Amino acid sequence: MTQNSTNAVGNSFKLGYRFQSYWGTSMARAFFAAEVGTGTFLVSLYFDYLLGMILGLALAGTLKPFFHLSHMGVPAKAWRAMLRPDRSWVSRGGISMVLLVGFGALHIANRSIGLDKTLGLDPQVGEMVRYVAIAAGLVVICYQGMAMSASESFTLWASPLVPVASFCYALTAGALSLLAIGWADLGAEPQAVLVKFLESMLLLDLVIVAGLLIHARSKSKGGAFSVNLLMRGELSGQFRLVAVFLGLLVPVALVAYGGTQRLFVAAAVVAFLVGFYTLRTLLFKAAVYEPITHDLAGSIGLARSR
Amino acid sequence: MSKLGMVFDLKACIGCNACVVACKQENSVPDGIFFTRTLSYEYGEYPNVKRVYIPTICNHCEDAPCEKVCPSGATYTRADGIVMVDRDKCIGCSSCAVACPYDMRTMLDKSALEKGLFGTGELTPFEKQGYGRYTPGTSLKCDFCSQRVDAGLKPACVATCPTNARVFGDLDDPNSEPSVLIRKRGGRQPLPEKNTKPKVYYVE
Numbered sequence: 001m002t003q004n005s006t007n008a009v010g011n012s013f014k015l016g017y018r019f020q021s022y023w024g025t026s027m028a029r030a031f032f033a034a035e036v037g038t039g040t041f042l043v044s045l046y047f048d049y050l051l052g053m054i055l056g057l058a059l060a061g062t063l064k065p066f067f068h069l070s071h072m073g074v075p076a077k078a079w080r081a082m083l084r085p086d087r088s089w090v091s092r093g094g095i096s097m098v099l100l101v102g103f104g105a106l107h108i109a110n111r112s113i114g115l116d117k118t119l120g121l122d123p124q125v126g127e128m129v130r131y132v133a134i135a136a137g138l139v140v141i142c143y144q145g146m147a148m149s150a151s152e153s154f155t156l157w158a159s160p161l162v163p164v165a166s167f168c169y170a171l172t173a174g175a176l177s178l179l180a181i182g183w184a185d186l187g188a189e190p191q192a193v194l195v196k197f198l199e200s201m202l203l204l205d206l207v208i209v210a211g212l213l214i215h216a217r218s219k220s221k222g223g224a225f226s227v228n229l230l231m232r233g234e235l236s237g238q239f240r241l242v243a244v245f246l247g248l249l250v251p252v253a254l255v256a257y258g259g260t261q262r263l264f265v266a267a268a269v270v271a272f273l274v275g276f277y278t279l280r281t282l283l284f285k286a287a288v289y290e291p292i293t294h295d296l297a298g299s300i301g302l303a304r305s306r
Numbered sequence: 307m308s309k310l311g312m313v314f315d316l317k318a319c320i321g322c323n324a325c326v327v328a329c330k331q332e333n334s335v336p337d338g339i340f341f342t343r344t345l346s347y348e349y350g351e352y353p354n355v356k357r358v359y360i361p362t363i364c365n366h367c368e369d370a371p372c373e374k375v376c377p378s379g380a381t382y383t384r385a386d387g388i389v390m391v392d393r394d395k396c397i398g399c400s401s402c403a404v405a406c407p408y409d410m411r412t413m414l415d416k417s418a419l420e421k422g423l424f425g426t427g428e429l430t431p432f433e434k435q436g437y438g439r440y441t442p443g444t445s446l447k448c449d450f451c452s453q454r455v456d457a458g459l460k461p462a463c464v465a466t467c468p469t470n471a472r473v474f475g476d477l478d479d480p481n482s483e484p485s486v487l488i489r490k491r492g493g494r495q496p497l498p499e500k501n502t503k504p505k506v507y508y509v510e
Contacts, residue, residue: 015347022400073398073443080378090377153407289409
């Protein structure tokens with residue numbers, strides 16, 4: 001038997017690709033909830049739509065911490081995750097999340113009951129609260145991608161396109177959710193703006209996903225291994241049918257041809273969210289550690305092949 | 307200040323895995339977790355097929371990615387270069403595990419210590435004396451047997467290797483055994499393209 005090419009070796013004592021299993025379903029759900037919820041909050045805030053802001057913040061502020069805590073080995077010490085903002089994206093994200101929930105709730109309170117007037121505060125205080133909530137929200141929809149791309153372990157993640165994907169998917173999810181939630185209240189003009197925005201964003205998401213795959217395949221053998229899993233391997237069904245076809249192509253068609261009808265928009269929301277969640281889980285499932293001495297010739301001096 | 311590191315002699319390693327057992331024994335490593343492994347790799351075409359054994363261990367990188375991403379400050383580097391985990395500070399977020407390109411971090415399952423080696427829920431005397439050093443849910447890694455190093459001994463895997471395939475010492479000392487080996491036989495680091503500056507080298 002020969003083994004010139006390395007394969008997935010599980011937990012065995014053989015040289016080969018090892019799947020990452022440390023970040024699993026709980027982390028995927030936490031990332032998904034944060035991106036959908038914060039995206040909805042930010043887009044609703046832009047259109048000044050209160051119900052959207054409330055639902056978005058509630059989604060991000062409850063499900064994200066819940067799934068993170070259920071993933072964590074020692075949840076009682078979760079506060080420690082915010083101690084190293086100087087070097088860790090997890091810390092920066094944790095702090096941003098606290099700021100988002102705090103200042104987002106204050107903005108909602110201010111917007112709904114006029115908190116600044118009730119307390120006799122300068123209107124600029126309310127504006128400042130709004131800007132802090134926006135800034136924190138922007139960090140939240142990017143930092144998860146930053147935390148992934150900061151890891152050099154997995155070529156699939158180690159790409160600047162990963163945080164861009166987080167950002168764009170979050171805004172797409174936010175715009176779609178707002179369109180569905182606020183269908184009756186938004187009015188024709190905001191609806192038309194949202195539909196145009198969504199057409200562009202869904203196509204942009206498609207380009208980013210393609211870019212992620214091209215980058216990973218060209219950067220290393222481990223990246224090519226991951227891409228092969230997604231495109232032709234055991235994960236290809238979920239990736240091609242659910243994440244790409246159902247999650248991106250179907251919503252583009254539904255929004256482009258039926259953006260003025262509520263049923264089409266609702267179907268687009270469901271299709272996109274299913275695809276988005278699938279992509280989130282697949283990015284975790286397809287990530288592989290390069291064999292420790294992957295390029296044996298280069299790394300430790302063995303002949304490449306004989 | 308010293309810079310402790312290790313050299314693996316691939317010509318000397320016979321894949322007996324005595325190092326793996328010694329590590330398990332010295333550190334009471336729970337079931338399913340290995341701080342060191344000896345990986346096998348076969349190459350060539352019949353009839354010229356060869357097998358090589360490649361020992362692996364935490365590389366105690368100078369620019370350790372696991373330390374950089376740790377949000378709680380639980381991962382730190384000692385003055386002698388050993389990368390450690392403070393289990394009281396670790397929150398079990400697994401950031402270090404996904405940041406280590408060598409897959410040399412392990413998360414201790416919350417129930418791993420309760421099940422015991424035999425999965426019966428009853429711990430052997432060996433487990434009872436050894437599991438006190440672990441906190442369920444936290445990150446585990448090789449620490450070059452820091453308790454032995456502090457006592458002036460070599461790590462258990464090095465001390466037990468029957469073929470001297472593992473050489474341990476101060477890489478800052480040009481006359482130390484590993485430094486000489488690296489210099490004379492052209493030591494190479496694993497996955498150098500990751501820029502982690504591993505303190506573990508391989509020689510052929």
